[in-house]
Amino acid sequence: MSLLEVEDLEVYYETEDGPAQAVDGVSFELEEGENLGIVGESGCGKTTLAKAIIGILPDAGYVNNGSISFKGDDLTELSSPERRRLKWEEISMIAQSAMNSLDPVYTIREQIVEAIETHRPGTGRVESNEIVTEMFELVGLDPDRADDYPHQFSGGMRQRAMIAMALALDPSLVLADEPTTALDVIMQDQILKRISRIQDEINSSMLVITHDVSVVAETCDRVLVMYAGKVAEEGPVEEIFDRPYHPYTIGLKRAFPNIRMKNQDLLSIAGYPPELVDPPQGCRFAERCPMATERCRTEEPEAHYENSLRSYCHYTDEIDSELRPYADDARTWEQTAAAQNVGNVGGD
Numbered sequence: 001m002s003l004l005e006v007e008d009l010e011v012y013y014e015t016e017d018g019p020a021q022a023v024d025g026v027s028f029e030l031e032e033g034e035n036l037g038i039v040g041e042s043g044c045g046k047t048t049l050a051k052a053i054i055g056i057l058p059d060a061g062y063v064n065n066g067s068i069s070f071k072g073d074d075l076t077e078l079s080s081p082e083r084r085r086l087k088w089e090e091i092s093m094i095a096q097s098a099m100n101s102l103d104p105v106y107t108i109r110e111q112i113v114e115a116i117e118t119h120r121p122g123t124g125r126v127e128s129n130e131i132v133t134e135m136f137e138l139v140g141l142d143p144d145r146a147d148d149y150p151h152q153f154s155g156g157m158r159q160r161a162m163i164a165m166a167l168a169l170d171p172s173l174v175l176a177d178e179p180t181t182a183l184d185v186i187m188q189d190q191i192l193k194r195i196s197r198i199q200d201e202i203n204s205s206m207l208v209i210t211h212d213v214s215v216v217a218e219t220c221d222r223v224l225v226m227y228a229g230k231v232a233e234e235g236p237v238e239e240i241f242d243r244p245y246h247p248y249t250i251g252l253k254r255a256f257p258n259i260r261m262k263n264q265d266l267l268s269i270a271g272y273p274p275e276l277v278d279p280p281q282g283c284r285f286a287e288r289c290p291m292a293t294e295r296c297r298t299e300e301p302e303a304h305y306e307n308s309l310r311s312y313c314h315y316t317d318e319i320d321s322e323l324r325p326y327a328d329d330a331r332t333w334e335q336t337a338a339a340q341n342v343g344n345v346g347g348d
């Protein structure tokens, strides 16, 4: 049994125009101690997926279908108190903005101690304070600053404090939603290394949600590429970066500066993801895909397996034999952009 098994999950938002299919038929598994990156452009459903897992969807959002099994329990069927118990203790979240997650009227220590004592009743104050000191040291903060208020910390320090709080209860699963986007590159690197090290120590699994492919390269074992609410491709990091099969992954990979490809020309994928209230038939990427055919516009692709990858493209089998040189060529994407004569999107 995997730690987390998401099966055919559909998460919709009620809107004036009808339900927006933000997550639509997503399945994946996460093993104990494993890190899975979820990547894709803005609006493709990454945050919605994380919120559904931890049970904090906004009022308009609901699970329409599917299951989220955590250690064998279907989270979509748990009562609110059962879900609250799981939050922080078993599943915690490092949110996009520490400022929104830390309470400005309490010191950092008070907030961490409260989380510990709520979820582990019986933990004495001395022990809670010891955990605060230990976590501060782990994330590279001076424990003497634990009695500061959030506004007394810099952005990077607040992000570290939130990581300390998210990891204080040794959760089995950490959801990290753009954990370092608000930070400068040097700080990003330090914090990512720090998270990986702590995770090794407490042997937790992590879902890293990001639009930045290089963050995934640094922290994850496997990657799930999402496009317009669906899985486009999934597999081990090395394979996804070295030899992806889905044209969206090929485009996305080239849209980011890649730490492994020096002097690489950055490409952009022309156009924008489709509306999710009335998404197109067939492959949702077809409109922006240089390789799309009539079949792609009418028939939804099923999963195809190549090496260890799962790719939802009708032409997965043809990529290696015929299409890869064309898909890898920068001119292919430039010509598609010119033909569409629309704005370019560089990943987010």
Ligand SMILES: Nc1ncnc2c1ncn2[C@@H]1O[C@H](COP(=O)(O)OP(=O)(O)OP(=O)(O)O)[C@@H](O)[C@H]1O
Pocket: 013, 014, 015, 020, 022, 040, 041, 042, 043, 044, 045, 046, 047, 048, 049, 058, 060, 061, 211, 276
């Ligand atoms: N509260 C809401 N009500 C209606 N639609 C929503 C709501 N929140 C998100 N959506 C829609 O759901 C889709 C998925 O959004 P989501 O935030 O999950 O994407 P994302 O990939 O995490 O994007 P980002 O990187 O910008 O956070 C988008 O089309 C978005 O407009």
